[in-house]
Amino acid sequence: MAVKSVQEYIETHPIWEKELESLRAIMQNTELEECIKWGAPVYALKGKNVAGIAAFKNHCALWFFNGALLKENTILLHNAQEGKTKALRQIRFEKGDKIEPEILQKYVLEAIQIQREGKEIKPVPSKELVVPSELQAAFKEDKNLETSFQQLTKGKQREYADYISQAKRETTKQSRLEKIKPMIKNGEGLHDKYKNC
Incomplete structure (x- = not known):
């Protein structure tokens, strides 16, 4: 069943509820528009994806769709699939990790500025379409x-x-x-x- 709201998404992940609420509060303190895409909370600027939050089995994360372009705030960023993922970067939180809004806000503001400037990593054209x-x-x-x-x-x-x-x-x-x-x-x-x- 697809979730219809961010609150519903958070409620379906009770293990990470506190962390997701903290991340959501940071995102709601920006000009970004909150919505659901791909079954998870996404935050967009004029229809362009900037960031998202998500819960997984062993961690929850704050995603940046063009995180590879962040230059000033990078120390916490991880590539979820090294060698596969070009632009996406995430900050992971495990149980017991402290979520520090004043630090995370810097990442979010830089990501918003990158989007405002229209910078993005273009997807590499994939191989020719093979119709089965x-x-x-x-x-x-x-x-x-x-x-x-x-x-x-x-x-x-x-x-x-x-x-x-x-x-x-x-x-x-x-x-x-x-x-x-x-x-x-x-x-x-x-x-x-x-x-x-």
């Missing part, structure tokens, strides 16, 4: 499906292609295909329901 055979076969049966697919952005096309390709069993591939057909025809992306900001 199951989807190609569906296109042959239904030309409207193929037309709708071609009208999607490259990112949405890749989401659907990967969704089918990553299934290991043929039955899973077929059930996924049936699930996404109406979504493709409606011009939706696979993950659109998580982006309600």
Whole structure:
């Protein structure tokens, strides 16, 4: 079930409730707009993602979407997936860690300034889109499906292609295909329901 509000997100993570409330208070003390994207709290400036907060099994985190561009405030930043993640950086908090608003506020303000200046790390163009055979076969049966697919952005096309390709069993591939057909025809992306900001 997708959460509809930041308060609901916090309540669904009772182990991290205190920490998430503290991080939220810091974010609410800025000009950023609070919303839910990808099922977690995100803070945006004029529709552009600046930061987010999230709870995980062993830690909670304050995310910066262009954190790699921070120059003045960097000591607490971590790359969540070294070698994979280019722009995102996070500050992690484990149980018992003290959340210090006066320190974190500096990171947030620098991230806002970077966004205000329009700086960002452009995604590296990924490899050519490979449409799985199951989807190609569906296109042959239904030309409207193929037309709708071609009208999607490259990112949405890749989401659907990967969704089918990553299934290991043929039955899973077929059930996924049936699930996404109406979504493709409606011009939706696979993950659109998580982006309600």
